[in-house]
Amino acid sequence: MSSDHSTYQPATGFGKWMDSRLPLMRLVHDSFVSYPVPRNLNYAYTFGGILMVMLVVQLLTGIVLAMHYAADTGIAFQSVEKIMRDVNSGWLLRYMHANGASFFFVAVYIHIARGMYYGSYKAPREVLWILGVVILLLMMATAFMGYVLPWGQMSFWGATVITGFFTAFPGIGEPIQQLLLGGFAVDNPTLNRFFSLHYLLPFMITGVVILHVWALHVTGQTNPTGVEVKSKTDTVPFTPYATVKDGLAMSIFLMVFAYFIFFMPNFLGHADNYIPANPLKTPAHIVPEWYFLPFYAILRAITFNIGPIDSKLGGVLAMFGSIAVLFVLPWLDTSKVRSAVYRPWYKLFFWIFVANAIFLGWLGAKPAEGAYTTMAQISTLYYFAFFLVILPVLGLIETPKRLPNSITEAVLAKKGGNGGAAASAAASPETRG
């Protein structure tokens, strides 16, 4: 990370000795103490730190759970119950890990929505954004494989359905599916490789997170105005300003997380997963975890053939496409203005997009029949139209509000009210810290 702003002064003799050999403390100091952040960051910007905490929670609980878990179809279910009943605080570890996955996704979806709202993906932060989408993909793979490990009914049938997607691809589909499964159906080899990968992927996530933070520290953070940092008065040092704000947000986030762990531990899971996997008995409704539901709804919305593409392949392509489109988002948005605060129309379409995504999630939990399918098709259409039509066109025809000249001007105008037009432009609640 760049050291042009380094203010690190080793205090001790050992510190000086170390600093001239391996400046690790300098790196930490420059990245998390003296690192300048925009002074107007609001609480939407605290989710990066929260995600870091969640990653550590998942790693630590996961490593201990793996000490007690047995990846064998004959005993996997019982080994999880052994953790729940006999391992000291095993119930706590498992409920933390299972609900931790959900809260990881809660935080990441808010983090992504913040990035979209404030235009954080725009130049020069395209690589930062793409790395984030890579993390999202890795998280999804990890979460999916983790859900298979307890070897309940939904584990087994979820794995069967999701690996079945790959058979939609002509030619290469079935070999890919067999490679994933280690056979022709979900069985012991599947469970073993999923366990292995479920342990591997979080460390790959950690690696990409390091790149993500590195890229962030090269370009610097965006802020609610979307105006780049121009002078020293625009920023505050990371510590104590961002540390204390992130700490408060984390503490409140952990409180909600704790409420679910201790008082609603099974609310976000599926009751059928407390029934041991039975390859001969299909559950009435096979439903993925809540964080996959919008994508599941998109998959099932494609019920018609498009030329040579049959509906099954079309659904799979639409589902993968719904994530893939995020990779090119920086080039789809033609507007020069970053923040939705100064883009009235974009702001409207963004909130419709959020509502639409939640609606898709609700549809994903409903049976794919009748009016639900029609609604899912309309919602899927909006999902893609937002990226492929609205964003490119809106940037060309929308008239943005007047931007403040600097972060400092926006902040002072908001407080003092002496900035005239600038004050009204910046006084919307989004800029409040």
Place this chain on the structure above:
Amino acid sequence: MKKLLASIVPFALVAIIGMSPAVASEEEGGTPHYPIHHLKELSWSFAGPFGTYDKGQLQRGLKVYTEVCAACHSMNLVAFRTLEHLGYSEDQIKSFAANYEVEDGPNDEGEMFTRAAIPADYFPSPFPNEQAAAYANNGAVPPDFSLLAKARYVERGFPQFIFDIFTGYNESGPNYIYSLLTGYEEAPAGVDIAEGTHYNPYFISAASLAMAKPIDDGAVTYDDGAPETLDQYAQDVAAFMMWAAEPHMEDRKRTGFMVILFLAIFSSLMYLTKKAVFSNKEH
């Protein structure tokens, strides 16, 4: 731009509103939804953030289980030693376990043998394997009791499932068990049910199930003066099954209270610190 939007929005609204009756009518006419009735909801001693198990009730539930349900239903994941949670002493558990025979071995001669169970053993299954269980029960395997109270959840629909977060509703399982046990009735005229099955409008996946009404008034003798009625039996065994599925619930809620309390205090301090840090900085 405004015109374009003005023409799209009403259209979208009409489309969405127009669809909701379509959904409703389909639910009536299309595939029926099970269970037919909404669950009966009881107020359980273990509900809510400070809920605890009623030990007397769990002991009665254990009695119902061992004297009635255990004839068909296994409870493989529950060890005798854990009955200590129900308020039994070590000696009581030893003599309770000794009522059961478990297979052990092989011995020095390579033979399997049976012996009286000890507290470290698990409740033995009434059938040697799943096939035997299915054969004896008209093809339907009686489900294991260990996790049943967590393995049955009846959908509550939007927006109820949102409210459930705030009210802390975790009692779908015991409500379901209670409703099922007290819900047997004659099939209404016009409802065809498969032969050998029994109509129950609370059954989760069909109009009828293979299990006949398993228990009725007076089937089990209580020694603590609790009413010997179907209603009481159903409540007691449902509570017992909740304990079997979630034996560390009291511990969990107690720990949770301390954790939330700590985080609340910590958050308040963080808030004051944050205010102090930012007091000299417009942001």
